[in-house]
Amino acid sequence: QKEVEQDPGPLSVPEGAIVSLNCTYSNSAFQYFMWYRQYSRKGPELLMYTYSSGNKEDGRFTAQVDKSSKYISLFIRDSQPSDSATYLCAMTLIQGAQKLVFGQGTRLTINP
Amino acid sequence: DSGVTQTPKHLITATGQRVTLRCSPRSGDLSVYWYQQSLDQGLQFLIQYYNGEERAKGNILERFSAQQFPDLHSELNLSSLELGDSALYFCASARGGTTEAFFGQGTRLTVV
Numbered sequence: 063q064k065e066v067e068q069d070p071g072p073l074s075v076p077e078g079a080i081v082s083l084n085c086t087y088s089n090s091a092f093q094y095f096m097w098y099r100q101y102s103r104k105g106p107e108l109l110m111y112t113y114s115s116g117n118k119e120d121g122r123f124t125a126q127v128d129k130s131s132k133y134i135s136l137f138i139r140d141s142q143p144s145d146s147a148t149y150l151c152a153m154t155l156i157q158g159a160q161k162l163v164f165g166q167g168t169r170l171t172i173n174p
Numbered sequence: 175d176s177g178v179t180q181t182p183k184h185l186i187t188a189t190g191q192r193v194t195l196r197c198s199p200r201s202g203d204l205s206v207y208w209y210q211q212s213l214d215q216g217l218q219f220l221i222q223y224y225n226g227e228e229r230a231k232g233n234i235l236e237r238f239s240a241q242q243f244p245d246l247h248s249e250l251n252l253s254s255l256e257l258g259d260s261a262l263y264f265c266a267s268a269r270g271g272t273t274e275a276f277f278g279q280g281t282r283l284t285v286v
Contacts, residue, residue, distance in 0.1 A: 098277075103262075103280075104279060105277035105278050105279045105280050106217070106266075108274060108275070108277075150216075150217065161219045161222055161230045162219065163219070165216070
């Protein structure tokens with residue numbers, strides 16, 4: 063079983079829709095949670111990070127962490143064609159090795 | 175632009191050869207991470223250095239090695255290359271052994 067599970071999609075939605083992307087994880091010691099966006103053949107770009115449980119909002123993006131369920135989400139409001147990319151969740155421990163453990167990534171397409 | 179520079183961008187080499195990938199972290203970042211991304215495996219953590227010392231090791235093959243130099247740039251050495259080593263290799267850097275890691279644009283390695 064992978065430490066972080068993420069549905070690879072692909073996910074295709076119309077422009078303007080609300081997009082929900084999710085990851086589950088098995089290691090309850092994870093404390094920091096991140097979402098990266100990766101365009102084709104480019105490096106992952108950090109979108110948001112949150113510490114422990116709760117919500118964080120940044121413009122059209124909202125990240126949610128539910129540690130009791132070991133479940134994290136990224137919501138994209140008013141989705142745009144430029145949001146079409148692969149979205150990767152990542153997480154890390156607060157102590158010890160600080161490697162980022164990534165999900166497989168979800169490929170998202172926003173259709174005009 | 176994340177501020178992390180990787181060279182070369184593309185590399186084509188033959189099986190059995192050795193290559194060196196280079197990474198210059200963002201100014202002030204002490205941590206450097208190396209990741210391998212292939213189509214079927216997603217982003218796999220290879221190794222992390224912090225201020226010149228190895229901090230964490232992931233699924234890095236014995237044929238691979240890395241180091242971080244006093245000026246904080248890092249090199250990933252891949253030897254006895256096999257076809258299966260063809261992948262995107264990413265470097266990421268962070269302030270400390272913490273959370274907000276910024277990725278370079280990657281080196282695309284093709285082994286023929």
